[in-house]
Amino acid sequence: MKTPNSERVHIAIFGNCNSGKSSLINALTGAQTAIVSDVAGTTTDPVKKSIELQGVGAAVLIDTPGLDDNTELGSLRAAQSHKALLTTDIAVVFLPVAQSFIAKVQAMEIPAIFVAPKADIQPLDSHYADLSPIAVSSTTGEGLDALRAAIAAKSHSEERLLTEGICNAGDCVVLVMPQDSSAPKRRLIKPQVEVLRELLDRRCRVFCCQTEELASTLQSLVCPPQAIITDSSAFAAVRPLVPEGTKLTSFSILFAAYKGDIALFREGAKRMLALPATARILIAEACAHTPQNEDIGRVKLPRLLRKRLGEGIEIDTVGSGDFPNDLTPYDLIIHCGACMATRRYVLSRISMAQSQGVPMTNYGVAIAALLNIE
Numbered sequence: 001m002k003t004p005n006s007e008r009v010h011i012a013i014f015g016n017c018n019s020g021k022s023s024l025i026n027a028l029t030g031a032q033t034a035i036v037s038d039v040a041g042t043t044t045d046p047v048k049k050s051i052e053l054q055g056v057g058a059a060v061l062i063d064t065p066g067l068d069d070n071t072e073l074g075s076l077r078a079a080q081s082h083k084a085l086l087t088t089d090i091a092v093v094f095l096p097v098a099q100s101f102i103a104k105v106q107a108m109e110i111p112a113i114f115v116a117p118k119a120d121i122q123p124l125d126s127h128y129a130d131l132s133p134i135a136v137s138s139t140t141g142e143g144l145d146a147l148r149a150a151i152a153a154k155s156h157s158e159e160r161l162l163t164e165g166i167c168n169a170g171d172c173v174v175l176v177m178p179q180d181s182s183a184p185k186r187r188l189i190k191p192q193v194e195v196l197r198e199l200l201d202r203r204c205r206v207f208c209c210q211t212e213e214l215a216s217t218l219q220s221l222v223c224p225p226q227a228i229i230t231d232s233s234a235f236a237a238v239r240p241l242v243p244e245g246t247k248l249t250s251f252s253i254l255f256a257a258y259k260g261d262i263a264l265f266r267e268g269a270k271r272m273l274a275l276p277a278t279a280r281i282l283i284a285e286a287c288a289h290t291p292q293n294e295d296i297g298r299v300k301l302p303r304l305l306r307k308r309l310g311e312g313i314e315i316d317t318v319g320s321g322d323f324p325n326d327l328t329p330y331d332l333i334i335h336c337g338a339c340m341a342t343r344r345y346v347l348s349r350i351s352m353a354q355s356q357g358v359p360m361t362n363y364g365v366a367i368a369a370l371l372n373i374e
């Protein structure tokens, strides 16, 4: 099965016009993926290419338009490059580039690798020595291996586990996975599959059951499990059955911690419960079209919120493309679990919300708080 983009490391190449960004994409992919020419402004939109990158694994390479095009159209293109930062896990930045761009990458805490391009014809500018640029030539191949190694090192330092902190390698874990009418036929939903796979990779012994079989599953085990991970809808039914010394969490909490900031989401949920009856809430989905979440974002969550806070609250639900730049009209943002988006995407939304002083939580944590199960 093809790795979905949400699980691929997103590596974007940024730099001025004509600096050789598209040529580097072609050199790394070993194919004529991107159009190359000596006309400035050849790349007009961010272009994504899925590849298996040596030492990294499944990745998406993103070619971007030049940052220094000051024409009217060029500025719009450069704005697209800036927008690409929102989904960038690792930025490859060609020097020289505006100091303001370097500052932005650093402020967004995006791991960056600096490149001195066209090393076969351009000497390295000593002005940038502090950034330890890698001298690369797409024409001769110089520096490509060093660049691949630097990308691999950065991607490994970014790697995280979903089940870190809830169990150790080799532990016994029970997964409570209700397969009700909303579950897809003959399949398991993505969060369940991902947690199961990670636990198997960690050599855990994993037992899966539906809510009704939890008691008998626990009885059949010689020792209590180190952890029980449940669908949040079954939280209330599961909690009384949890043996002493066993940790309990939900799939949505694991994902909230993995794709975002659990402490911030919990604080946001606390603020949610104290909102006035006239509050304005933004519900944000990470994809333009999310049939499986539509029900939560547009029906279930608004219903729970109105029940708790009153009919007078105002709720706007938006897809990723409509996420507003100005968040100040809102008292709270509730973000979806971002199963189709990367951690970086959620972190950039969090930093937007924080800089405008708007509290934020996510679907799983908000629902748990509204149902009093946390």
Ligand SMILES: Nc1nc2c(ncn2[C@@H]2O[C@H](COP(=O)(O)OP(=O)(O)OP(=O)(O)O)[C@@H](O)[C@H]2O)c(=O)[nH]1
Pocket (backbone or CB within 6 Å): 015, 016, 017, 018, 019, 020, 021, 022, 023, 024, 035, 036, 037, 038, 039, 040, 041, 042, 043, 044, 064, 065, 066, 117, 118, 119, 120, 121, 136, 137, 138, 139, 140
């Ligand atoms: N000598 C040399 N020329 C290069 C190298 N990389 C790119 N070029 C040339 O530089 C020109 C611009 O290359 P592109 O890859 O299109 O540059 P770009 O940064 O994508 O440009 P825009 O899309 O316009 O922003 C082309 O004529 C390339 O052949 C290199 O490593 N060495």
Ligand SMILES: [Mg+2]
Pocket (backbone or CB within 6 Å): 021, 022, 023, 034, 035, 036, 042, 043, 063, 064
């Ligand atoms: Mg280009």
